[in-house]
Amino acid sequence: MLTSGxxxxxxNLLSPNPGLIFWTAVTFVIVLLILKKIAWGPIISALEERxxxxxxxxxxxxxxxxxxxxxxxxxxxxxxxxxxxxDKIIREGKEYAEKLRSDITGKAQEESKKMIAAALSSIEQExxxxxxxxxxEVADLAVMGAEKIIKNALDADMQRKIVDSMLQDLSTKRx
Amino acid sequence: xxGLGLAxxxxxxxxxxxxxxxxxxxxxxxxxxAEGTARQPEATSDIRTxxxxxxxxxxxxxxxxxxxxxxxxxx
Amino acid sequence: xxxxxVLHPKSLVKVMAILVALLVNxxxxxxxxxxxxxxxxxxxxxxTVAASEHGAPSAHGEEKAGDVIMxxxxxxxxxxxxxxxxxxxxxxxxxxxxxxxxxxxxxxxWLVSAILLVVFAFVGGKYKKMTNRQAPKGxxxxxxxxxxxxxxxxxxxxIGHGYEKHLxxxxxxxxxxxxCNLLGLVPYGATATGNINVTLALATxxxxxxxxxxxxxxxxxxxxxxxxxxxxxxxxxxxxxxxxIGLFTKPFALAIRxxxxxxxxHIVILSxxxxxxxxxxxxxxxxxxxxFSIFIYLLELFVAFLQAFIFTMLSALFIGLAxxxxxxxxxxxxxxxx
Numbered sequence: 280m281l282t283s284g285x286x287x288x289x290x291n292l293l294s295p296n297p298g299l300i301f302w303t304a305v306t307f308v309i310v311l312l313i314l315k316k317i318a319w320g321p322i323i324s325a326l327e328e329r330x331x332x333x334x335x336x337x338x339x340x341x342x343x344x345x346x347x348x349x350x351x352x353x354x355x356x357x358x359x360x361x362x363x364x365x366d367k368i369i370r371e372g373k374e375y376a377e378k379l380r381s382d383i384t385g386k387a388q389e390e391s392k393k394m395i396a397a398a399l400s401s402i403e404q405e406x407x408x409x410x411x412x413x414x415x416e417v418a419d420l421a422v423m424g425a426e427k428i429i430k431n432a433l434d435a436d437m438q439r440k441i442v443d444s445m446l447q448d449l450s451t452k453r454x
Numbered sequence: 455x456x457g458l459g460l461a462x463x464x465x466x467x468x469x470x471x472x473x474x475x476x477x478x479x480x481x482x483x484x485x486x487x488a489e490g491t492a493r494q495p496e497a498t499s500d501i502r503t504x505x506x507x508x509x510x511x512x513x514x515x516x517x518x519x520x521x522x523x524x525x526x527x528x529x
Numbered sequence: 530x531x532x533x534x535v536l537h538p539k540s541l542v543k544v545m546a547i548l549v550a551l552l553v554n555x556x557x558x559x560x561x562x563x564x565x566x567x568x569x570x571x572x573x574x575x576x577t578v579a580a581s582e583h584g585a586p587s588a589h590g591e592e593k594a595g596d597v598i599m600x601x602x603x604x605x606x607x608x609x610x611x612x613x614x615x616x617x618x619x620x621x622x623x624x625x626x627x628x629x630x631x632x633x634x635x636x637x638x639w640l641v642s643a644i645l646l647v648v649f650a651f652v653g654g655k656y657k658k659m660t661n662r663q664a665p666k667g668x669x670x671x672x673x674x675x676x677x678x679x680x681x682x683x684x685x686x687x688i689g690h691g692y693e694k695h696l697x698x699x700x701x702x703x704x705x706x707x708x709c710n711l712l713g714l715v716p717y718g719a720t721a722t723g724n725i726n727v728t729l730a731l732a733t734x735x736x737x738x739x740x741x742x743x744x745x746x747x748x749x750x751x752x753x754x755x756x757x758x759x760x761x762x763x764x765x766x767x768x769x770x771x772x773x774i775g776l777f778t779k780p781f782a783l784a785i786r787x788x789x790x791x792x793x794x795h796i797v798i799l800s801x802x803x804x805x806x807x808x809x810x811x812x813x814x815x816x817x818x819x820x821f822s823i824f825i826y827l828l829e830l831f832v833a834f835l836q837a838f839i840f841t842m843l844s845a846l847f848i849g850l851a852x853x854x855x856x857x858x859x860x861x862x863x864x865x866x867x
Contacts, residue, residue: 303730318649321656514782
């Protein structure tokens with residue numbers, strides 16, 4: 280680098296060159312002004328706008344989250360309330376159904392008892408009526424038998440025997 | 455010619471000494487920064503910024519030394 | 530197994546023979562001249578190489594590697610496209626004693642400005658058309674990542690309240706320096722930020738913006754009180770010069786840092802390449818120059834971003850320190866030390 284030292288001396292590595300300083304300043308200022316107008320303005324405003332947009336989006340998202348959480352909580356409450364309501368309704372329905380069932384069965388039993396009693400009484404009546412009819416029939420038959428006996432032979436003993444046997448027959452038949 | 459030779463010698467030695475100083479200083483900074491980053495990884499970016507600034511300042515001093523050496527070599 | 534054992538040393542010998550032949554061959558290229566006086570041959574070699582690299586016949590004597598490197602780094606009136614010729618830039622008559630002729634670095638700055646204007650006109654147009662719900666794509670997205678980085682991590686975190694006012698300057702300075710740095714790495718390009726005048730001009734902008742911001746934030750009285758660093762009046766005679774020097778050191782360090790970083794990287798890359806020319810060896814070229822210069826080149830890509838970031842970051846920091854209302858005294862003092 281010995282040689283380069285000499286060259287440094289000739290070409291002035293560190294010596295000021297006002298022309299170059301002037302040109303640097305002019306170029307830089309012009310670039311700065313133009314870029315400020317065409318680039319930095321739009322870019323920075325866009326970036327700031329986006330920053331604000333993102334911030335507001337985040338804020339909105341937080342708000343929405345809070346809101347949805349509140350709604351969820353409310354929904355849960357409503358749901359639990361509805362559950363309790365439904366339970367109550369079901370329980371009441373069951374109780375009512377039970378009551379209704381017992382009522383209906385009780386009534387039906389009563390009814391059937393009544394019907395059985397009515398049936399029994401009507402059977403009794405029928406029996407009495409049948410007995411009456413039978414009695415009349417027997418009396419008629421007795422009269423007819425008597426007539427035959429009287430017609431055939433008016434033997435006292437014979438008559439008695441006939442009547443007795445008839446009565447015997449009747450009584451056995453009746454029973 | 456002897457005087458010029460001595461000037462060159464001085465310039466070379468001075469440049470070397472400036473580099474030694476700057477190397478030690480920046481090495482210390484880097485070591486401390488690495489240690490700090492290891493201790494507190496969450497402060498990495500802050501430590502890096504501080505490290506670069508400090509290193510640049512030390513480097514600036516070293517460069518002053520180098521410039522003086524160059525001037526010496528030019529005489 | 531045995532056959533292999535026999536063959537193995539044989540093939541090794543073959544490879545060695547080829548390598549030795551290559552070494553002897555390439556070394557022998559200048560070996561004849563080197564045999565008599567190594568120093569002279571090195572000079573001849575580098576001279577011819579430099580001349581061939583330079584394209585033009587060396588009319589003004591032999592050029593050394595150092596000349597070529599410095600020629601590459603320095604500003605000049607000639608924009609060279611070796612071996613396709615060169616463009617002589619027009620000279621403008623001095624105005625008020627200042628030579629304002631257009632140089633290589635001025636042209637590079639104009640190129641950078643043109644690229645910046647085209648790219649950001651495109652991106653800005655996209656943003657004007659874009660609604661809030663659309664996402665940026667492609668180039669717009671890449672630019673947005675950088676803009677957002679400067680806006681939040683550099684401006685907002687260092688300046689704090691009222692950072693919007695300084696944002697256009699910080700963004701412009703970042704992209705301007707970044708593109709200057711990157712264009713310096715393109716073949717035939719020149720690094721405008723590798724020139725102390727350019728960086729000094731940029732740092733001067735930071736200086737003025739910082740001082741104006743400090744004046745606006747604290748008023749003239751606050752500004753003057755700040756110069757005393759809040760010490761007793763008997764210490765003022767020491768404190769005021771220190772603080773005033775501190776005011777100027779900060780932007781000066783900014784300028785020197787950027788200039789030195791960009792220049793040093795280029796000198797290192799070129800020196801590595803010239804090692805192979807000076808030693809005149811393909812082996813050195815393949816084994817040392819190319820891999821190392823590629824490595825440094827990639828490092829330079831990183832440094833291009835880093836230096837643009839640091840310049841912007843420190844500008845923001847200085848503005849932040851100047852406008853801060855509390856606890857800035859010790860920080861300012863710390864910065865003033867450097």
